[in-house]
Amino acid sequence: MKVMEQARPAVPETTGGVSLDRVSKRFGTGPGAVVALDGLTLTLDRGEFVCVVGASGCGKTTLLNLVAGLDKPTSGTIETASLRTALMFQEAALFPWLTAAGNVELALRLRGVGRAERRRQAAELLGVVRLDGFGDRRPHELSGGMRQRVALARSLAQDAELLLMDEPFGALDAMTRDILHDELENVWRRRGLTVIFVTHNVREAVRLGDRIVLLTSRPGRIAAEFAVGFSRPRRIESPEVSGLAATITEQLRAEVARHGR
Amino acid sequence: MDVDLIPHEPPDGPRPADAFEVQLAGLDALEFGESSASSPAQRLWSVTWPKVAALVIALAIWQSVVWSHWKPTYVLPPPGPVFRELWHDAGTVLFWRAIGTTMRRAVVGFAIAVVLGLLIGGAVARSRFLRSAVGSLITGLQTMPSVVWFPLAILLFKLSESAITFVVVIGAAPSIANGFVGGIDHVPPLLLRSGRMLGAKGVRLWRHVIVPAAMPSIVAGLKQGWAFAWRSLMAGELLVIIGHRPSVGERLNDAENLNDVVGLLVYMLVILILGIAVDALFGAADRSLRRRWGLIGRE
Secondary structure (H helix, E strand, O other), X not given: OXXXXXXXXXXXXXXXXXXXXXXXXXXXXXXXXXXEEEEEEEEEOOOOEEEEEOOOOOOHHHHHHHHHOOOOOOEEEEEOOOOOEEEEOOOOOOOOOOOHHXXXXXXXXXXXXXXXXXXXXXXXXXXXXXXXXXXXXXHHHOOHHHHHHHHHHHHHHOOOOEEEXXXXXXXXXXXXXXXXXXXXXXXXXXXXXXXXXXXXXXHHXXXXXXXXXXXXXOOEXXXXXXXXXXXXXXXXXXXXXXXXXXXXXXXXXHHHHHHHO | OOOOOOXXXXXXXXXXXXXXXXXXXXXXXXXXXXXXXXXXXXXXXXXXHHHHHHHHHHHHHHHHHHHOOOOOXXXXXXXXXXXXXXXXXXXXXXXXXXXXXXXXXXXXXXXXXXXXXXXXXXXXXXXXXXXXXXXXXXXXXXXXXXXHHHHHHHHHHOOOHHHHHHHHXXXXXXXHHHHHHHHHHOOOHHHHHHHHHOOOOHHHHHHHHHHHHHHHXXXXXXXXHHHHHHHHHXXXXXXXXXXXXXXXXXXXXXXXXXXXXXXXXXXXXXXXXXXXXXXXXXXXXXXXHHHHHOOOOOO
């Protein structure tokens, strides 16, 4: 880490994380154009865990695509301090023709890691997500939760510093999700990742985030920000989490109701 | 901690710090039930007996038609003499030379068709211009019975190996190209996005994501291409007879000319058996691919 900081003195000391400055994204032109994001300004510190919540159509996925560089904003600027970025989706998006280990190894291979080293690192990363012994399984032979853990290991194989997550646990049952929250929190803390975690599950956001950003829908703007003060690890069913989640949900409902009138 | 999850903790059981790992391991273990393994012999029998039963029924029908005296036996002989003749022929050099020639033509023609089909398919899949220009032409070629190419092929190449190869290739290549294009068109966008996110671009995206993702469709195209190649080849061997070079089609033609009905049926059986055998190879490749992908369960 020290070496890297010396090698990159140009990175501004202020954040070293991610900053979005008045970012707007419009799809299409003329009267039929859809404004997905409108003047979004958001700053993340290095190592911060920020959850983005909002109803449908708030441009959550657009936001992640922009930060990931898969799409360009219509106006505004996005600064990621050249952090290596990985993206996780609701589906694990593993390659079905490769084993779990093969999927992780491909990420390493595309980074130019040599064969023997790939094998060693893939085994190690599967260990990080506690899937030792499952490396030879193909994605369809794993449960949904295990596939997401392989996807997490693959993101780590990209040596990601910035992890963008698009409702990664949305398709999982409550028990699995609960355990994966612990898992993600462990990995985040040990690796010092910066995380943007998009979800429509407010409790999940409060369980995980340092900070929660509530987006409005059509167009997506920041409606409110909440700092989550209580200590980790939190439990999703604890009174503090429920209390803050209730407050945020209320605002979210008000925001949804606005579109009903 | 979640007492429900670890109800029978041993006295010196896991410390609270490990509880999470134990829960995770428990969850993983619950995902995998007992697998009901059957022995290879049982599995072989369960795939074999329906085929054997079908064969017996087919032979029974054949024999009953003969017994009904619908046609005299010099026009429609019973299975017995035909299989005796097949057994006898299988001991002759001529028989194996004929099969050798036919299989060599099939393999050479199919191999050229694969190379051409994949090149054309790849080019069409990559270029929007080529797709609108020749995309529907390829589908059109696929629907054309290959027999109609023979007059032209014979004019172009005379009665030669090249005429046969030409028709085999033109019969098989469009299916192979179409399979490739179809496979590339149906690569799930999520996998493409995933591949790009891992840093795969250009050739590496093709090599590591697009081509593997298209593989089931490519194999289906190859299988269909083989069926067309085989039909074209049989038509070709009946039409293009090259002197002193026995082939399966030439033997069939010979039997017809000599009014040798038993010989005719023998070579028809040979064609059927060869077709089934090669199709089984493609079928096995296809099934193993699908099984690895989880598209079908274990049989």
